[in-house]
Amino acid sequence: MKGTGLELPRATIGVSRWRRFRAAVDWPLILTVLAICGIGLLNLYSATRGTKHHAKFDKQLGYMVVGMVGFAIATIIDYRALVRVAWVGLGIAIFLLLVVRVLGVGVKGSNRWIDIGIVPIQPSELAKLMVILALARMFQDAEPSHYTPRQLLIRLAVLGLPIGLIAIQPDLGTAMLLALMVLTVGYLAMPSVRPMAYLTVAANFAIPVLWETMHDYQKNRILAFIDPSADPTGNGWHTRQSIFAVGSGKIWGKGFGGGTQNQFDFLPEHWTDFPYSVWAEEWGFAGSLVLLLIFGFLLVWILNVALSARDRVGAVICVGVAAMTFWHVVVNVMMVLGLAPVVGVTLPFISYGGSSLVTFFLAMGLVANVSLRKHGY
Amino acid sequence: MLIRDSSGGGPALPELHKRLRWLALFGIGMFLLLIGRLWQLQVMRGDSYYQRTVSNVVKERYLPSVRGKILDHKGQPLADNRPAFNIYATPKTLTDETRAELARMLGLSDDELVKLAERLEVGKKRDAKNPVLILEDQGRDRAALVEQARAHLPGIEVRHEPYRYYPQGELAAHLIGYMTQMTSDEVVEKQGYDTSELVGRYGLEAAWENYLRGKKGEERFAVDARGVRLDDKTAASLISGERVIEAVPGANLVLTIDADLQRLAEKAISHVPAAAVVIVEAKTGRLLAVVSKPSFDPNVMTGHLTRAEETLLLSDPRKPFIDKAVRATYPPGSVFKFVTALAALEDGQAAEDESLTCTGEYELAGTTFKCNATHGKLDLLGAIQHSCNIYFWKLAERIGLDRIAQVATEYGFGLPTHLGLNGDAAGRIPTKKSYEEHGRYKIGYATNAATGQGDVEVTVLQMAMAYAALGNGGSLFVPQVVDRVEASDGHTIIAYQPKLARQIRTPLDALDTWRRGMWKVTNEPGGTAYDHAKFDLVPIMGKTGTAEIKTHHNKAEDERDLDGWHPTRSHSWFAGWTPAEDPEIAIVVFVEHGGSGGRIAWPIAKQILEGYYTKIHPLPAPPAGPAGDGAGSAAPPKAGAPR
Numbered sequence A: 001m002k003g004t005g006l007e008l009p010r011a012t013i014g015v016s017r018w019r020r021f022r023a024a025v026d027w028p029l030i031l032t033v034l035a036i037c038g039i040g041l042l043n044l045y046s047a048t049r050g051t052k053h054h055a056k057f058d059k060q061l062g063y064m065v066v067g068m069v070g071f072a073i074a075t076i077i078d079y080r081a082l083v084r085v086a087w088v089g090l091g092i093a094i095f096l097l098l099v100v101r102v103l104g105v106g107v108k109g110s111n112r113w114i115d116i117g118i119v120p121i122q123p124s125e126l127a128k129l130m131v132i133l134a135l136a137r138m139f140q141d142a143e144p145s146h147y148t149p150r151q152l153l154i155r156l157a158v159l160g161l162p163i164g165l166i167a168i169q170p171d172l173g174t175a176m177l178l179a180l181m182v183l184t185v186g187y188l189a190m191p192s193v194r195p196m197a198y199l200t201v202a203a204n205f206a207i208p209v210l211w212e213t214m215h216d217y218q219k220n221r222i223l224a225f226i227d228p229s230a231d232p233t234g235n236g237w238h239t240r241q242s243i244f245a246v247g248s249g250k251i252w253g254k255g256f257g258g259g260t261q262n263q264f265d266f267l268p269e270h271w272t273d274f275p276y277s278v279w280a281e282e283w284g285f286a287g288s289l290v291l292l293l294i295f296g297f298l299l300v301w302i303l304n305v306a307l308s309a310r311d312r313v314g315a316v317i318c319v320g321v322a323a324m325t326f327w328h329v330v331v332n333v334m335m336v337l338g339l340a341p342v343v344g345v346t347l348p349f350i351s352y353g354g355s356s357l358v359t360f361f362l363a364m365g366l367v368a369n370v371s372l373r374k375h376g377y
Numbered sequence B: 001m002l003i004r005d006s007s008g009g010g011p012a013l014p015e016l017h018k019r020l021r022w023l024a025l026f027g028i029g030m031f032l033l034l035i036g037r038l039w040q041l042q043v044m045r046g047d048s049y050y051q052r053t054v055s056n057v058v059k060e061r062y063l064p065s066v067r068g069k070i071l072d073h074k075g076q077p078l079a080d081n082r083p084a085f086n087i088y089a090t091p092k093t094l095t096d097e098t099r100a101e102l103a104r105m106l107g108l109s110d111d112e113l114v115k116l117a118e119r120l121e122v123g124k125k126r127d128a129k130n131p132v133l134i135l136e137d138q139g140r141d142r143a144a145l146v147e148q149a150r151a152h153l154p155g156i157e158v159r160h161e162p163y164r165y166y167p168q169g170e171l172a173a174h175l176i177g178y179m180t181q182m183t184s185d186e187v188v189e190k191q192g193y194d195t196s197e198l199v200g201r202y203g204l205e206a207a208w209e210n211y212l213r214g215k216k217g218e219e220r221f222a223v224d225a226r227g228v229r230l231d232d233k234t235a236a237s238l239i240s241g242e243r244v245i246e247a248v249p250g251a252n253l254v255l256t257i258d259a260d261l262q263r264l265a266e267k268a269i270s271h272v273p274a275a276a277v278v279i280v281e282a283k284t285g286r287l288l289a290v291v292s293k294p295s296f297d298p299n300v301m302t303g304h305l306t307r308a309e310e311t312l313l314l315s316d317p318r319k320p321f322i323d324k325a326v327r328a329t330y331p332p333g334s335v336f337k338f339v340t341a342l343a344a345l346e347d348g349q350a351a352e353d354e355s356l357t358c359t360g361e362y363e364l365a366g367t368t369f370k371c372n373a374t375h376g377k378l379d380l381l382g383a384i385q386h387s388c389n390i391y392f393w394k395l396a397e398r399i400g401l402d403r404i405a406q407v408a409t410e411y412g413f414g415l416p417t418h419l420g421l422n423g424d425a426a427g428r429i430p431t432k433k434s435y436e437e438h439g440r441y442k443i444g445y446a447t448n449a450a451t452g453q454g455d456v457e458v459t460v461l462q463m464a465m466a467y468a469a470l471g472n473g474g475s476l477f478v479p480q481v482v483d484r485v486e487a488s489d490g491h492t493i494i495a496y497q498p499k500l501a502r503q504i505r506t507p508l509d510a511l512d513t514w515r516r517g518m519w520k521v522t523n524e525p526g527g528t529a530y531d532h533a534k535f536d537l538v539p540i541m542g543k544t545g546t547a548e549i550k551t552h553h554n555k556a557e558d559e560r561d562l563d564g565w566h567p568t569r570s571h572s573w574f575a576g577w578t579p580a581e582d583p584e585i586a587i588v589v590f591v592e593h594g595g596s597g598g599r600i601a602w603p604i605a606k607q608i609l610e611g612y613y614t615k616i617h618p619l620p621a622p623p624a625g626p627a628g629d630g631a632g633s634a635a636p637p638k639a640g641a642p643r
Helices: A017-024 A027-048 A055-076 A079-084 A086-103 A123-138 A149-167 A172-189 A194-213 A216-226 A236-248 A275-307 A312-336 A354-372 B014-044 B046-057 B096-106 B110-127 B140-148 B184-189 B203-207 B209-213 B232-238 B259-268 B307-315 B333-346 B380-386 B389-399 B401-410 B432-437 B443-450 B460-472 B508-523 B555-559 B597-616
Strands: A105-107 A110-115 B058-063 B077-089 B132-138 B156-165 B179-181 B198-200 B217-222 B252-255 B275-281 B287-293 B356-358 B361-364 B367-370 B376-378 B475-478 B482-486 B492-495 B499-503 B541-547 B571-578 B585-591
Touching (some): A027 A055, A027 A354, A055 A354, A079 A123, A079 A312, A086 A123, A086 A149, A123 A312, A149 A172, A172 A194, A172 A312, A172 B014, A236 A275, A236 B014, A275 B014, A312 A354, A312 B014, B014 B046, B046 B058, B077 B110, B077 B140, B096 B140, B110 B307, B132 B140, B132 B156, B140 B156, B198 B209, B203 B209, B217 B232, B259 B275, B259 B597, B275 B460, B275 B597, B333 B380, B333 B401, B333 B443, B333 B460, B333 B508, B333 B541, B333 B571, B333 B597, B356 B389, B361 B389, B361 B443, B367 B389, B380 B508, B389 B401, B389 B443, B401 B432, B460 B475, B460 B508, B460 B571, B460 B585, B508 B541, B541 B597, B571 B597, B585 B597
Antiparallel strands (some): A105 A110, B058 B217, B077 B132, B077 B156, B179 B198, B252 B482, B275 B287, B275 B585, B356 B376, B361 B367, B475 B499, B541 B571, B571 B585
16 A cells, blocks of 8 residues: 555544545545536437447546546555656646647547547547646645745746647637636746736737637637628528527426437537537426536536645645536536537547547546545645 | 666556646647537527528429319410420529520520529528429420420420410400510518419419419429439338328309400400400309400410510500500590489479570589580480580589599499409599699689599499490499309319499489480480480490590600591590390490590490390391381380389
8 A cells, every 4th residue: 555655534444445445535536527427428329329420428437437447546546646756747648739730630620639549549638637736736835925926936837838739720719718817826836926817817808819810710719709691691690599499498498309400410519519508408497407506516526636635746636627627617617508619628528539538537536646645745 | 778677566558647637637628629610500509500401402392273263254275375385494403504505506586595594592591402384385396405405404404394374365355454574573472372483463363372372282302512403202201291282273264254245345446546345244244254455465465475565565565464444534525424424403492494595605603614506595315415515514514523533433433443454543533622632623623524524433344234234223332343253173263243332323214214314315316325326226225425625735646656546636435335225234434545435435335245245145036026027116215113
């Protein structure tokens, strides 16, 4: 056990190892994640059964098994050991992002994937985890005067590198999400919030610069978001049809398999970016609210782990995962509800797709890791 | 060691503890924003979005109803339906390339391309996902071409549907009318019509649209986002209520018209450029034939009219689209003289045996009017027989214009006949007051009116109804063209009875006097008709008219190279009935700019009547009857004799 860093509370001496382990494992976290996965599967089944996409359900099940294995691994390896090599990990992520620039597989005009033989992987997803670990490393022992502004800027610049690489893939959604994660963790873990405030202001100034460098399809999506009715069959289509789908669910929804918007393809590719729309159509305001509350509970629970973590590193990891989850949920749901442009941000554990699913399982594994070790030394 | 535990008793991350309240505020704020939006979309606006998603999926399609037939009295179809290939396009899915491909493949004419573009535009405005009719009634080869290439022509489909057709071609075209496609404005105004539908535009097709049309059915079905139809089981789960409402076929119209007689009448006027004929049952007012020439082919008008043809028809100075029997008004000339004679007789201002002298000229208020001949001394019957104008001018001077107008109105002139078709015109009967309103009344107006000239204008139909009344002893009927309305299964829905407009107040002895004069016209030497042709199958009574027209020269019309069209000539009239004593039918023949009534209109009437009594309504084998041995044995009528 020493090798894994898994040390059990003294009070449990005499109880079998398995029972001690079971008692220390964060069951509420696991159950919450499984509940969300269950909802995701139900939703995917409803939306794809009887269509040519029905194989997606089985595939998603497979990804889940992989994800759970990842969760176990991320739980067992001591997070302190992981954080020790955080900069190396971030370096690998940056390297893979560079590889993607060169060899990547294009999807709809942007390079986001690397085919490593078995499955294509998305280095930007890996980068999210590595950024969380690097943030933990950065804030591990931040005494009030630990970093000079210069040192801080250097570190933030290193964190900015993957964001920039992802932005030029171009995957604006993920880049923005990473930026939000970094800012959020900074606000919650920095001794002083002032540098973060400066950074926030600076990020806002970057927006017009960013606009100039954007591809036309990206600009069009944002313009379509501002006025979806201007081009109802083109870029505004998704947003409009998604709003119709959500609204048409009314209070109690159309019931399982009853969503005409998703069943008859009015909402193309709803399984990746718009599963919440499917859910809202079929289960109405009641179901939509329940799912949001479950996510809310998950976030509160992760923060609870952060508050009771045994060290700063663990706490920051939890804050990072919470920030990642929070922004994924908020941005995705805003997208579905027509409050944000369609930027390709997934809904944790519900969106179809291996990369996102496995990433979130790994992230939750890290939280379980911190939770498991909070009573140890 | 790199990692230092900071668990010295305090929280691991004191900053998080410090800022927890702000974090909670921010997180809860964001979630409330999402929940608020959900509330807005699902609870506040849910119903309208629900409707939107239903209309995304559930589409409606009209099921065409089969239009009712129009049949003649004996059941001959005048308007029917036949199967045809119609090409439809869905504006939303039709690309410019497909359109070009279709045009190339079928070799569409410019006319057809314009039509196609217009209809797509209309369809797009209404519902771009709903197919619109772009090319109707296409030939088998075109349909086959499109059918074969369907895979390359997304958005195009061929439907096999009933199409209106007129088996008799131009026969009774004005009466039957024709149909054309709805305009975009009409589609908006009229409920229950589809953009692709034809609607009655003229004649009975227009006037009886509501009966002929039937009721369209409706089919509701479900589609996915690409507009592909979903299977019935899925559709049933999405659509509440009836999915198919069957169409109700339109009702058939059975006319009073006799198609054979109509054909005969049309044949009889084949040698004149413009004419109208009305034949009516004298004792019922049921119309047997109503002819207007020049005509048009309703088959062409119904969806096949090219721009060139349309221009030609519209520029024809004879105005083919005006129903010359019902809508157009003309000066009646001498056929109108009965009004003057009856008015004077009723007032005691004229007598059958009063002789007056015609010197060929007549001076009135400083102007000299000319008679058609110098008739010398003649009585009233002679004046009718020879159509002497001067005799009637003298009568007009005695009774005045208003008395003429009064009797004319009694016989239905100046009022619409209420045929309810093609805008039947009232015509014009001037009165003293009508002149005074626009200037000064002169006695010359009365003398003009007395001989059916000046400002008197009547329709051919009015004249036929008036002569029927003269013949039947004074019953003026409302003309009737529809005998009954039948449902598609043949049972009668409505049967129409003859309708009396009014019983004329003219005393019977006055009527008798007029009729004795008419007898001379067609049966005695010197009669304006008798001198030109003799009809001796049955006793006949008639009156000719040669109505001078107001000389207005239209250079373009005069120069038009139309055979036999002389727009400066008088109109030629004949009005009468057979048999003389117990009238069965009344007939009016009008030849526009035909010239002399006796020479032109009367022989046409004679030809029609001969056809009628040999083919349509053959006379019983002559039992040594008087009809066989010619005019000599026919005695003057004694219609009012029993009294």
